[in-house]
Amino acid sequence: MLLHLIFMRFCQIPILAALLALSSSAAAADAARDVLTVKSATVGFGGKFKAGFWQPVRLTVIAGPEGAQGRLELQVADGDQAPAVYRDESRGAIDLSPGEETTTHLYCKSGPIAAPMSVRLVSGGGVIWSAELLVSPPALRSTQELVVGIGPPVGLEEAAATIRRRPDSAVQIAQVNLASELPEHWWAYEGVDTLVLATGDANFFSSINEKQRQAIVQWVLLGGRIILCVGNRGSEIANPESPWAKLIPGELVEVDALRERSGLENFTKSELPFDDPTFQRNRPLVTRLKNVRGEVLLEETSSSFGRPLVVHAAAGLGQIIFVALDLDHASLKNWKGRVRLTASLLQQGGETQQSDRGARGGIRQLGYDDLVGQLRAALDQFPGVSLVNFTTVSVLTIAYLLLIGPADYLLLSRLNLPRAVTWFTFPAVAVGAIAVAAIIDRQVHGSRMRLNQAEIIDIDLANQTARGTVWTHVYSPITKGVDAGLDLSLPSGLVSSTSVGWLSWQGLPGDALGALESRQPVLVRREPYLITLPGAMPRIDGLTVQVASSKSLAACWWATTDLPADNKLTIDRFGLLTGDFQSPLPVALSECILAHDEKMYRIGALSPGQRIRMADLAPLDIEARLTQRRVEQTKDISTPWERDSVDIVRIMQMLMFHEAARGSTYTGLTHRYQPRVDLSQHVRLGAAVLVGRASEPVARLSDRDAPIVDAADTNTFTWYRIVLPVTH
Numbered sequence: 001m002l003l004h005l006i007f008m009r010f011c012q013i014p015i016l017a018a019l020l021a022l023s024s025s026a027a028a029a030d031a032a033r034d035v036l037t038v039k040s041a042t043v044g045f046g047g048k049f050k051a052g053f054w055q056p057v058r059l060t061v062i063a064g065p066e067g068a069q070g071r072l073e074l075q076v077a078d079g080d081q082a083p084a085v086y087r088d089e090s091r092g093a094i095d096l097s098p099g100e101e102t103t104t105h106l107y108c109k110s111g112p113i114a115a116p117m118s119v120r121l122v123s124g125g126g127v128i129w130s131a132e133l134l135v136s137p138p139a140l141r142s143t144q145e146l147v148v149g150i151g152p153p154v155g156l157e158e159a160a161a162t163i164r165r166r167p168d169s170a171v172q173i174a175q176v177n178l179a180s181e182l183p184e185h186w187w188a189y190e191g192v193d194t195l196v197l198a199t200g201d202a203n204f205f206s207s208i209n210e211k212q213r214q215a216i217v218q219w220v221l222l223g224g225r226i227i228l229c230v231g232n233r234g235s236e237i238a239n240p241e242s243p244w245a246k247l248i249p250g251e252l253v254e255v256d257a258l259r260e261r262s263g264l265e266n267f268t269k270s271e272l273p274f275d276d277p278t279f280q281r282n283r284p285l286v287t288r289l290k291n292v293r294g295e296v297l298l299e300e301t302s303s304s305f306g307r308p309l310v311v312h313a314a315a316g317l318g319q320i321i322f323v324a325l326d327l328d329h330a331s332l333k334n335w336k337g338r339v340r341l342t343a344s345l346l347q348q349g350g351e352t353q354q355s356d357r358g359a360r361g362g363i364r365q366l367g368y369d370d371l372v373g374q375l376r377a378a379l380d381q382f383p384g385v386s387l388v389n390f391t392t393v394s395v396l397t398i399a400y401l402l403l404i405g406p407a408d409y410l411l412l413s414r415l416n417l418p419r420a421v422t423w424f425t426f427p428a429v430a431v432g433a434i435a436v437a438a439i440i441d442r443q444v445h446g447s448r449m450r451l452n453q454a455e456i457i458d459i460d461l462a463n464q465t466a467r468g469t470v471w472t473h474v475y476s477p478i479t480k481g482v483d484a485g486l487d488l489s490l491p492s493g494l495v496s497s498t499s500v501g502w503l504s505w506q507g508l509p510g511d512a513l514g515a516l517e518s519r520q521p522v523l524v525r526r527e528p529y530l531i532t533l534p535g536a537m538p539r540i541d542g543l544t545v546q547v548a549s550s551k552s553l554a555a556c557w558w559a560t561t562d563l564p565a566d567n568k569l570t571i572d573r574f575g576l577l578t579g580d581f582q583s584p585l586p587v588a589l590s591e592c593i594l595a596h597d598e599k600m601y602r603i604g605a606l607s608p609g610q611r612i613r614m615a616d617l618a619p620l621d622i623e624a625r626l627t628q629r630r631v632e633q634t635k636d637i638s639t640p641w642e643r644d645s646v647d648i649v650r651i652m653q654m655l656m657f658h659e660a661a662r663g664s665t666y667t668g669l670t671h672r673y674q675p676r677v678d679l680s681q682h683v684r685l686g687a688a689v690l691v692g693r694a695s696e697p698v699a700r701l702s703d704r705d706a707p708i709v710d711a712a713d714t715n716t717f718t719w720y721r722i723v724l725p726v727t728h
Helices: 002-033 156-161 202-207 210-221 231-237 243-247 262-268 277-281 337-347 353-361 371-379 390-414 419-445 622-626 648-656 680-684
Strands: 036-043 054-063 068-077 083-087 093-096 101-109 117-123 126-133 146-150 172-176 194-198 225-229 251-257 285-290 295-299 308-315 318-323 450-460 465-476 480-488 500-505 529-532 539-545 549-560 580-582 589-596 599-606 611-613 619-621 630-632 635-637 688-694 699-703 714-724
Touching (some): 036 117, 054 068, 054 093, 054 117, 068 126, 083 101, 194 210, 225 243, 231 251, 231 285, 262 295, 262 337, 285 308, 371 450, 371 648, 390 419, 465 480, 480 549, 500 529, 599 622, 619 622, 648 714, 680 688
Parallel strands (some): 083 529, 146 194, 194 225
Antiparallel strands (some): 036 054, 068 117, 308 318, 450 465, 480 539, 480 699, 580 611, 589 599
């Protein structure tokens, strides 16, 4: 009996210890929950954002009874469902008293549609509090068109409702009515397809601070698309000292009341109440320009030229649709033609409706329906690495089962050996199978890390801006941790300022397995890795590349340049380029072409400083060359686009001039995930684009000044594109 009591006492000790541990952990969890409370969280613009892009996040938090000190960070799953932490050393720090409330702006890259987003408080090198953000509504599709209106409403919702699109590609509208909600970094607009800025409200327009204005202008110059409604603020906006002046496609003449109505009425097929006394007393003001560049879409009068109301022009690497009157003007709010005019502006300069219909034929089984997806599949093809198909695995599995089962039994029976010998033959067969598997694994998966990379360096000589876009895939035969930094080997004289950029994961648009629209659950818990926000030293720390797999990364960098614009390109009476130009690059290029309007000119090799005379080049049809059109039995036939092709050179060519090749009508794929790579609109709007391939890459992945992958195992593709001004 005494022994029984002693035994029971000893058994109670671990139970009590476990209960104490549970109670202490529960108390710690309760204390952690009391550190902060999330009062509100808004992601994107007006609560709308797309999957797979950099986003602004506006957080309002309240401190608990003991206050809160530390730094706020965001955690979001990447395209492979691995958690990524976004840290901003310049913001996010809080020091709150008990019950104190604060609002902060953070940034992160939104993950797949179903991926959760959480915020955490870090102090003393550890996480002391975390909470999942309840984001409603969820993220939009990565290829869905998002239009953000800034300032007074101009009827965007009504206009978008008239644009016929498939439900999964319908135009989405977000409205920002408070200037304080606008981000101060241009890359936070990465997921926005079109900005519509109404400047009629003087109070709102003046409340946009200098950093926010510079962010919008820089976003446009680096590839964004803006509809700028100027109207009565033309003198202020077109002032050479104004940051907006870089976007104005002409020279200011005057700001005066609308004089004629025929242009607007013929364009919209709607009559203006022009003779109404109320309208006459409150006519909208028009900002009139001269020496206009780009395409005039709408004149004030339909019978004469020189008084444009709407101009579509290239602005740096982006586009501007300049609207010379205020669409939010009181005299136009109830005009039926405003909806038609706004809808027409939204569709100008983007993918055509014909392209939208052509995308229906996308091949689902390939796992992508966007050109970026095809590029990703091509970059995943590594020399010396091959996939083991399901048939091979099945055959080897069946052979192994036959060896350890029927074959072993028949062999022992034929040799009249005792059944106990199986204890020796089975391990031998198992060891042999493991050896065969190891040999096959080494043969198909290789033994070294490999890297494939494609990049485009875009330079706009008129605004002296440079932008680099990089896609890089890292392959590892074993599970390996990587600390990656983006190093730039810029040729001497290419840029005149310190380059800034970001390095992050690359998403896959679509709803296939591993894509941004896929709602696959997280099957394996992974340790989070750290992404540094865009800056002078873009990095990813603690990234894990799984065994015999690759990791898709994307990078972008930008800087100013002072390359000389020594060119004398003009247009002759036939609409062809004439004159000459000099290569401003300090690097040699090969496979060069010059694209302008509907023509392209083959140049071939181009040395630094070499001068090219247009009289020596023959104009070719750009669409025919891009689609590789040929003549068969007196018929022009385009070479069909191979949507399963892994020809990186051909895919990159199509990425750079997709719309010039009839877009999705030709390829059967969309180009909506990274449409800023396509400069077809610049070519159509009168600019000349020089394209050439370089032998040496600019961007490199490194780990503490050492390359992540040896040069012998690195395969790179680098193109330069220069936007050359053309005198009309």
